[in-house]
Amino acid sequence: MLGSATTPTSPPRAVGRERDAIRRPGPVASPAPSYWSSLEPLLPQVRKPAQYVGGEHNQRVTDWQAADTRWLLCYPDTYEVGQPNQGIQILYEILGERETALAERAYAPWVDLEELMRERGIPTFSLEAHRPLWAFDVFGVTLPHELGHTNLLNLLDLGGVSHRTAERTVHDPLVLVGGHAAFNPEPLAPFIDAAVMGDGEQVTLDVDDVVRAFKHAREPGGELASLADGHARHELLRALADVEGVYVPAFYEPRYLDDGRLRRTVATETGVPAMIPKRTIQDLEEWRYPRKQIVPMTETVHERFSVEIFRGCTRGCRFCQAGMITRPVRERRPETIRELVEEGVEDTGFNEVGLLSLSSADHSSIAPIARDLADCYEGTTTSLSLPSTRVDAFNVTLSNELTRNGRRSGLTFAPEAGSERMRAVINKMVSEDDLLRTAETAFSEGWRHIKLYFMIGLPTERDEDVLAIADLGIATYGIARRYGKGNKVTISVGGFVPKPHTPFQWAAQDPPEEIRRKLSLIRHSIKDHAGLKLRTNDPEEGVIEGLLARGDRRVAPAVERAWQLGARFDGWHEMPTLETWRRALSDTGVDLDWFSYRERDEREALPWDHLDSGLDKAWLWQDWQDANRDQQLDDCRWSPCYDCGVCPGLSIEHDTGYTGGFQLPILPTGLGGSDALPSTPERYASGADT
Ligand code: SF4
Numbered sequence: 001m002l003g004s005a006t007t008p009t010s011p012p013r014a015v016g017r018e019r020d021a022i023r024r025p026g027p028v029a030s031p032a033p034s035y036w037s038s039l040e041p042l043l044p045q046v047r048k049p050a051q052y053v054g055g056e057h058n059q060r061v062t063d064w065q066a067a068d069t070r071w072l073l074c075y076p077d078t079y080e081v082g083q084p085n086q087g088i089q090i091l092y093e094i095l096g097e098r099e100t101a102l103a104e105r106a107y108a109p110w111v112d113l114e115e116l117m118r119e120r121g122i123p124t125f126s127l128e129a130h131r132p133l134w135a136f137d138v139f140g141v142t143l144p145h146e147l148g149h150t151n152l153l154n155l156l157d158l159g160g161v162s163h164r165t166a167e168r169t170v171h172d173p174l175v176l177v178g179g180h181a182a183f184n185p186e187p188l189a190p191f192i193d194a195a196v197m198g199d200g201e202q203v204t205l206d207v208d209d210v211v212r213a214f215k216h217a218r219e220p221g222g223e224l225a226s227l228a229d230g231h232a233r234h235e236l237l238r239a240l241a242d243v244e245g246v247y248v249p250a251f252y253e254p255r256y257l258d259d260g261r262l263r264r265t266v267a268t269e270t271g272v273p274a275m276i277p278k279r280t281i282q283d284l285e286e287w288r289y290p291r292k293q294i295v296p297m298t299e300t301v302h303e304r305f306s307v308e309i310f311r312g313c314t315r316g317c318r319f320c321q322a323g324m325i326t327r328p329v330r331e332r333r334p335e336t337i338r339e340l341v342e343e344g345v346e347d348t349g350f351n352e353v354g355l356l357s358l359s360s361a362d363h364s365s366i367a368p369i370a371r372d373l374a375d376c377y378e379g380t381t382t383s384l385s386l387p388s389t390r391v392d393a394f395n396v397t398l399s400n401e402l403t404r405n406g407r408r409s410g411l412t413f414a415p416e417a418g419s420e421r422m423r424a425v426i427n428k429m430v431s432e433d434d435l436l437r438t439a440e441t442a443f444s445e446g447w448r449h450i451k452l453y454f455m456i457g458l459p460t461e462r463d464e465d466v467l468a469i470a471d472l473g474i475a476t477y478g479i480a481r482r483y484g485k486g487n488k489v490t491i492s493v494g495g496f497v498p499k500p501h502t503p504f505q506w507a508a509q510d511p512p513e514e515i516r517r518k519l520s521l522i523r524h525s526i527k528d529h530a531g532l533k534l535r536t537n538d539p540e541e542g543v544i545e546g547l548l549a550r551g552d553r554r555v556a557p558a559v560e561r562a563w564q565l566g567a568r569f570d571g572w573h574e575m576p577t578l579e580t581w582r583r584a585l586s587d588t589g590v591d592l593d594w595f596s597y598r599e600r601d602e603r604e605a606l607p608w609d610h611l612d613s614g615l616d617k618a619w620l621w622q623d624w625q626d627a628n629r630d631q632q633l634d635d636c637r638w639s640p641c642y643d644c645g646v647c648p649g650l651s652i653e654h655d656t657g658y659t660g661g662f663q664l665p666i667l668p669t670g671l672g673g674s675d676a677l678p679s680t681p682e683r684y685a686s687g688a689d690t
Pocket of ligand 1: 637
């Protein structure tokens with residue numbers, strides 16, 4: 001999201017300015033009030049007012065009183081960034097189909113509206129019926145990254161709900177977080193009631209069952225009716241902790257060694273699990289969502305109908321948290337994809353279709369899927385797109401197929417590192433020949449612009465690895481020029497941030513000064529190649545993300561202090577949040593160097609060790625050691641299982657074969673049978689990856 005949203009026109013609110021408190025006006029009225037009449041007159045005064053209006057195609061407005069449970073699902077950023085989020089759309093639809101549940105959505109108001117809301121006492125509201133946050137039973141927040149943490153606190157406070165879980169009562173909404181950043185929720189531990197780990201579809205319904213049962217038990221005559229409020233809230237949290245995949249931080253306590261390192265995190269409540277496993281849905285076919293995708297009212301970062309074509313990734317890129325925590329791979333059938341696309345395009349009127357996954361060109365049937373959809377929409381204005389991590393000719397062929405209807409403008413590849421050695425370290429199996437051959441194919445087939453994505457600050461990186469990025473860019477640009485003077489190459493370079501549950505979770509992050517120095521090496525190397533464009537992120541951007549990604553509970557006071565000082569929208573260039581954060585770190589004594597710029601050793605307990613992503617810590621450590629020896633590891637879809645820990649017990653085969661592809665048996669290396677495994681499919685053999 002960093003830098004991906006459109007530029008706001010309003011100035012950010014002054015740092016450190018005291019907030020007007022929003023207070024709940026007493027017991028929840030039934031039905032909950034709508035704040036529309038107070039909100040509407042303010043909209044002409046703020047930027048992009050349409051984002052607060054609601055009324056989109058496919059939104060659901062459910063009878064408040066008919067529902068047993070009421071959820072407010074939130075993406076803690078602006079509507080334009082959060083509206084397309086698939087996670088929210090899936091859960092919104094799943095809950096909306098339940099007769100007993102009501103689900104509405106909320107996004108963060110931009111600073112201009114927030115200021116007016118605080119002045120007028122308007123709380124965080126739902127988009128559907130402009131109901132206040134404080135009236136809902138559950139506030140479910142998705143955290144795709146760590147830069148929404150201060151927004152979460154702000155939304156609670158603005159919603160008339162204490163940002164501290166210890167101060168909330170049984171009458172307040174439960175505050176749940178999910179998404180990738182929920183795999184280390186420790187910096188948010190004092191502020192959330194629970195973190196939900198893994199695939200959200202089934203666990204959301206399980207949580208809904210718990211909340212509904214609890215509400216019934218609190219009704220007159222119910223078994224918890226006479227319980228004091230404080231005890232009742234404890235009972236509710238206790239019942240939540242029994243749901244597989246739900247972590248209630250209040251029932252766990254970190255213990256530290258004298259030198260400041262974590263000793264371990266222990267359960268302090270009888271009967272709660274010592275390790276909390278993530279939830280994994282086994283068959284995507286059973287969860288065909290979203291079917292009724294919401295069409296935005298105003299500009300958003302992605303305006304397209306999206307279908308998730310598979311979940312999980314086993315390519316094993318060592319920097320990639322998403323790939324690691326979403327294992328194993330589960331594919332959707334081509335015929336289901338076709339059905340979802342056809343119904344969705346017809347229903348929504350979108351003229352772009354996104355075939356989503358972590359590396360969509362890796363679907364075992366992607367070629368027939370692409371051909372089929374391209375045939376279906378040939379001659380129409382509907383275009384097709386897919387994010388891919390592959391750098392190979394197959395990807396170009398696929399892109400050619402998907403762009404039959406349009407211009408061949410830009411192709412994006414992500415070799416991620418400049419030198420072959422560095423790509424071995426990160427397990428991105430792409431040779432320089434692969435990349436240059438792919439560029440040759442693309443430009444020769446009429447593509448005009450190639451963007452190459454790289455990271456710097458990677459473990460074991462040396463200056464020659466950084467300079468190799470410039471060399472690769474220059475070589476690609478040389479090819480571009482041979483096929484047309486107007487052809488372009490852009491290299492995009494960002495700083496690496498180590499993430500939990502990856503082999504790089506032990507690595508030291510590069511401080512911003514070092515990232516800046518490395519960027520200047522690249523800039524200097526390409527200065528004589530005017531047509532080769534370099535795009536960089538602000539080196540400071542990874543500072544807060546890195547701290548929150550691997551911080552423990554001792555970082556929470558800094559989150560709270562930063563928010564109190566005015567930090568929010570931490571991923572937006574326009575917000576002066578780093579300066580605010582530095583002050584918050586100083587006020588709370590949180591040592592950035594210690595949390596971010598220090599390598600951990602094998603024996604050190606990590607703040608997320610009790611949160612089980614399925615990956616064996618011993619396997620992750622082994623893979624980290626392999627990285628340090630420049631050793632690569634194959635994708636277990638096409639090679640023997642190396643026993644990372646995820647699949648056993650899931651009743652899942654690594655299934656790429658609905659359409660007659662390969663059904664790979666799950667046999668850890670060394671347990672026999674690997675010789676009989678099929679070799680890498682031919683269509684993958686020619687290329688390397690993106
Ligand atoms: S357990 Fe084996 S097959 Fe499953 S994701 Fe891990 S390495 Fe791959």
